Amino acid sequence: MKRFDYIRPVSVDDAVAAFRPGAAYLGGGTNLLDLMKIGVIQPDTLIDLGRIAELGPIEMLPGGGARVGALVRNSDLAYDRAFAAAFPMVAEAILAGASGQLRNAATVGGNLMQKTRCAYFQDPHSACNRREPGSGCAARGGDNANLAVLGWSDACIATNPSDMCVPLAALGAVVEVQGPAGKRDIPIADFHQLPGDQPETETALQPGELVIAIRLPTEAADFARNARYLKVRERTSFAFALVSVAAALKLDGQKIIAARIALGAVAAKPWRVTAAEDLLVGQAPTEEAFARAADALLEGARASGDNGYKIELARRAVIRALQMSAAGTPKRMPALPASPFGDVAEEHSHV
């Protein structure tokens, strides 16, 4: 690991003022420190956000939304009673990711900013346009079975690995940032960037900007009764997704009034298509209606390597996740969060 200077500001203003090119903000360190050890990221200064109290709170907003400070630990958010009751699929997604130890350390800001798990990105000896612009993409002719089937480019076929971001995208969260030019809001749909010919530009953050909070809008709480996260992976726990789905419905009896769906692990950002959600409005929650929405969500999907299987897997996962959400949010967090091995209609509370 390259030697760095360490600073620990106590306010966001001081953190921003301390930033200069070559510095990196440190949250829980579970991604940054890992990548520094293997030489993928080599900051010359670490700006530790860990003591900035203003980044700490979880606030439930009047009217139904919420504001979550960037330093809130993943486990604290998932187990916050009020937050989890209002946004159950966010809690389920967080608990389906990483491990108990990692969730205790990982922050909301760091989770939002985590890097792709593409094996070649993580290997400084491989060609990787995302890590080293213009060097090529070793994944194109390599192990790409878990890489993107949507929104990829010839320059990069990597996926965003975050579970938490998938329901946040479905619910239209807003990312609050602060930087040298002041504060601004970025809709989560615009936060993570598709690779195009500049895969090294991973997010909409400008140099020196940091995430200070995420906000869930008032209407996001309307989906609490019918919201699920489904994560398909190679083992039941402690594995990244092959495909994941956040699916939520607002129901009036047997009629869908509104729907929210996003796919994870299929693109460089959580994949949401509002036209697919609109197809469900006014429909009954049937498998046929869900299949039409799934097809619309996956429109344009194509293999970028040995990963064509992910398209059909994603289609089926969307249908299943919608069925699970139609059956109702479980009364208690399932023993195996987001697992496909539960009964669709298991221990739900509201039907």
Place this chain on the structure above:
Amino acid sequence: MSYSISLTVNGAQRRVQLDDPRVTLLDLLRERLDLTGTKKGCDRGQCGACTVLVDGRRINSCLALAVTLDGADISTIEGLADGDTLHPVQAAFIEHDGFQCGYCTPGQIMSAVGLISEGHAGDDPERVREGMSGNLCRCAAYHGITEAVVDATRRMAETTERKSA
């Protein structure tokens, strides 16, 4: 630049001078404080062998920089027993054959202590397996580990009930 931090490690105050901020909590414990009970498996957050409690919460000490932890309260496997009396989780691991080679065991035990105090798994084996998934065991002693954690959870709950009765 040199960094001075103070830690409470297994109840004792320690002041540590770090001439390099790259030191992880794991390396500090093993190389500087002679607490080699905490193990290094992957050094990348993937195995759980390095699990310790920081301010009562379980984390992977390989992914925490010591310098960030100024003022923290650290508990490692060495501080768990009360003299010759084993902690209930330690005793349960022995009774239920929760290990073979033992390399993952300090991390498994510290993780279990953290899991039990979090209080979300109770004595449901499925929830215990899920809650312990960050701790890999190359010897695959998982069956005994799950039994040990479930049993220790029950015994610790009984003790608390008896105390409060």
